[in-house]
Amino acid sequence: MSIAKQITPALVACAAAGWLAAGAAPAQAAAAPVSAAAAHPVRACTYRLAHVRPSSYLRVRKGPGLRFRPIGRLTTAGGRVAGSCTTTKGWVAVKTSAGRSGWAWGHYLRKVAKSHRSDIVAGPSLTCTYQLAHVRSTSALRVRRGPGLRFRPIGRLTTAGGRVAGSCTTTKGWVAVKTSAGRSGWAWGHYLRKVAKPHPAAPATVPSLGCTYQFLNQGPAGSLAVYNGPGTGYQPIGTLNAGGRFAGSCTTTNGWVAVKTSTGKVGWTPAQKLLKIAGR
Incomplete structure (x- = not known):
């Protein structure tokens, strides 16, 4: 050459x-x-x-x-x-x-320089809801590929993006989340504040109200909360007032009876608080 x-x-x-x-x-x-x-x-x-x-x-x-x-x-x-x-x-x-x-x-x-670790750490299910805390509206929270600074950034969360789906538990202080673009990753939990879980959807069907109830061991001034599903995790929709009779389902669902509130809405209240007086 x-x-x-x-x-x-x-x-x-x-x-x-x-x-x-x-x-x-x-x-x-x-x-x-x-x-x-x-x-x-x-x-x-x-x-x-x-x-x-x-x-x-x-x-x-x-x-x-x-x-x-x-x-x-x-x-x-x-x-x-x-x-x-x-x-x-x-x-x-x-x-x-x-x-x-x-x-x-x-x-x-x-x-x-050695690149950040590329392996994705599998995150838990994102069943809780968060909002950003201590993050200015002009700034953003980085989302990384895994729970640690050694993992490379893959996206961000902003206050303008609204509430964030995330894991209910943390891994070394990190929360599994989804970026504003929908990618799964991890964000530092210090900048996330857990919001109360949303109420589950109401059951599609309600049993027929073929029985009659009254309050059990409550005075005429008492009341019971009525929810749109059989459990306290559902949304409250009204109350039942003591001192009278009211229609309810003849069967229970997880210990709850379908009833009508004092304003006519159909919902659920705990069976242990009620006494069946008519129907089967």
């Missing part, structure tokens, strides 16, 4: 020692190539080429030194390079663009 087609790097102070810094070397009368490749450390780090023009390349040698013969090259077009995290006499164990194992001069390689 002619000298014009090779990189002639500035050899810094190393030139005096006869080292060839990364890049293609000028034509040289080198010692006979060493055929045995040096043992390679694990390539657990990532590099990109530095001080290498797009039109040029970096030579990869069979071992960590100029006495080893070239076996391939690295180019800027090839993207990032897997390499050893430590050097051997200034050389980094790498793979060529064609996938061969070799060594490149570390002066022309710049280590890239």
Whole structure:
């Protein structure tokens, strides 16, 4: 290969020692190539080429030194390079663009910071509701891929986005949420305030009110709350007032009786508070 087609790097102070810094070397009368490749450390780090023009390349040698013969090259077009995290006499164990194992001069390689963990941590079900706390309307709360700062950001939550679906429990202080764009991730719980759970939907059907009830062991001034479903988790819709009789279902659902409120709405109240006086 002619000298014009090779990189002639500035050899810094190393030139005096006869080292060839990364890049293609000028034509040289080198010692006979060493055929045995040096043992390679694990390539657990990532590099990109530095001080290498797009039109040029970096030579990869069979071992960590100029006495080893070239076996391939690295180019800027090839993207990032897997390499050893430590050097051997200034050389980094790498793979060529064609996938061969070799060594490149570390002066022309710049280590890239390790990327954030990419694995998604499975989150619990998002059955609770939150609103943002301590977050200004002009700011946002980052959502990360997992429960920790080491995970990369994947989205954000804003006050303008309204309430947020999230996990009812935390993992190391982090809450599983959905971003404003609907992606699942994790947000730091300090900036989320849990909102009371929404009431479940009312049952689609209600038993017929074929029996008659009155209050059990309550004076004429008492009252009972009536809910739109058989349980206190449902929305209150009215009351039953003591001192009279009222229509109710002849069967119970989870210990609750379907009744009519004092204003005529159909709902549910606890059976243990009622005495059936007519019907089956």
